[in-house]
Amino acid sequence: MDGPHAVRARGITRSFGEVVALDGIDLEIPPGRIHGLAGPNGAGKTTLLGLLLGLAVADDGTLEILGRPVGRGLGAPDGVAGFVDGPGLYPSLTARQNLAALAALHGRDARTPAIADALDQVGLTDVADDRTRGFSLGMRQRLGLAAALLSEPRLLVLDEPANGLDPAGARHVHGVLTRLAAAGTTVVLSSHRMDDLEALCSEVTILATGRVVFSGPLGELADESRELDYRLRTSDPEAARRVTADTVGITIVRTADGGHDPSVLVVRALVPALDDLVTRLVKAGVALRELAPVVSPLEAAFLALTQQGDER
Numbered sequence: 001m002d003g004p005h006a007v008r009a010r011g012i013t014r015s016f017g018e019v020v021a022l023d024g025i026d027l028e029i030p031p032g033r034i035h036g037l038a039g040p041n042g043a044g045k046t047t048l049l050g051l052l053l054g055l056a057v058a059d060d061g062t063l064e065i066l067g068r069p070v071g072r073g074l075g076a077p078d079g080v081a082g083f084v085d086g087p088g089l090y091p092s093l094t095a096r097q098n099l100a101a102l103a104a105l106h107g108r109d110a111r112t113p114a115i116a117d118a119l120d121q122v123g124l125t126d127v128a129d130d131r132t133r134g135f136s137l138g139m140r141q142r143l144g145l146a147a148a149l150l151s152e153p154r155l156l157v158l159d160e161p162a163n164g165l166d167p168a169g170a171r172h173v174h175g176v177l178t179r180l181a182a183a184g185t186t187v188v189l190s191s192h193r194m195d196d197l198e199a200l201c202s203e204v205t206i207l208a209t210g211r212v213v214f215s216g217p218l219g220e221l222a223d224e225s226r227e228l229d230y231r232l233r234t235s236d237p238e239a240a241r242r243v244t245a246d247t248v249g250i251t252i253v254r255t256a257d258g259g260h261d262p263s264v265l266v267v268r269a270l271v272p273a274l275d276d277l278v279t280r281l282v283k284a285g286v287a288l289r290e291l292a293p294v295v296s297p298l299e300a301a302f303l304a305l306t307q308q309g310d311e312r
């Protein structure tokens with residue numbers, strides 16, 4: 001691993017009156033990763049990201065960012081950029097003017113080509129000279145990201161950056177974040193979209209009521225000791241149903257995918273029983289066309305660890 005952790009938190013606590021938003025957070029984020037933060041509404045994600053950005057200080061615990069202890073003062077630590085609750089923009093200025101003004105506000109002299117490049121990276125070249133007053137949420141998010149890019153951060157902190165993005169906008173943002181991480185920048189972002197987190201992040205932290213309930217590589221969430229529901233599509237649904245019913249350790253949850261697709265069975269099983277089923281199907285001459293978890297390992301872990309119900 002190169003250099004110090006981008007983030008190292010020990011016992012971080014932060015309360016708002018009676019509400020304990022963060023309750024003893026321990027967290028280590030190595031450099032150069034895209035680290036996702038997930039959790040139900042009110043879990044403490046924005047509060048934690050705000051601490052990383054220096055928008056608030058913890059009541060208790062220690063926080064090191066890019067190898068340096070964070071003191072009691074407010075303000076983004078050196079090398080850190082990003083935003084929570086949407087970027088602050090000047091509505092009467094154009095996108096290009098906003099970037100120049102925000103750079104100047106932070107004591108930087110952003111050159112015209114750098115601004116043009118940042119706008120291009122987030123896909124806003126065509127609206128560079130439009131006032132931001134009329135910008136949609138997705139355009140504002142992308143402009144906020146462009147502003148952060150101008151400071152060439154070593155730690156980029158983004159609260160729900162996918163909010164309001166159309167598919168083209170999402171592709172731009174994913175591309176930017178992936179390139180940044182490949183060049184060594186650490187990205188910490190929150191999202192309610194498990195598919196986004198899976199597409200982007202190498203590791204995630206799941207928060208629930210102010211506590212860390214999981215933190216680590218996504219791969220560690222593919223827990224083979226937990227039963228999952230799988231969609232099973234075959235060449236012969238009736239034969240597949242008979243073979244499945246004869247296989248130990250498998251439960252048929254739904255036939256015909258709840259009426260959506262007659263060629264699909266939904267089965268609940270542990271991985272070894274699933275392996276057995278596949279072997280039996282092949283022996284019975286039934287071709288397997290699809291076998292995939294109904295919800296991804298991240299979503300399954302999220303639901304289980306945050307106790308968000310079990311309506312499968």
Ligand SMILES: Nc1ncnc2c1ncn2[C@@H]1O[C@H](COP(=O)(O)OP(=O)(O)OP(=O)(O)O)[C@@H](O)[C@H]1O
Pocket residue numbers: 016019020021039040041042043044045046047048
């Ligand atoms: N400025 C504040 N004043 C009072 N309570 C606050 C404040 N900021 C956050 N809280 C409370 O702290 C808890 C954590 O809030 P936070 O916004 O960090 O959660 P979140 O995980 O980002 O939620 P969401 O997914 O809804 O954005 C909540 O109970 C929230 O009501």
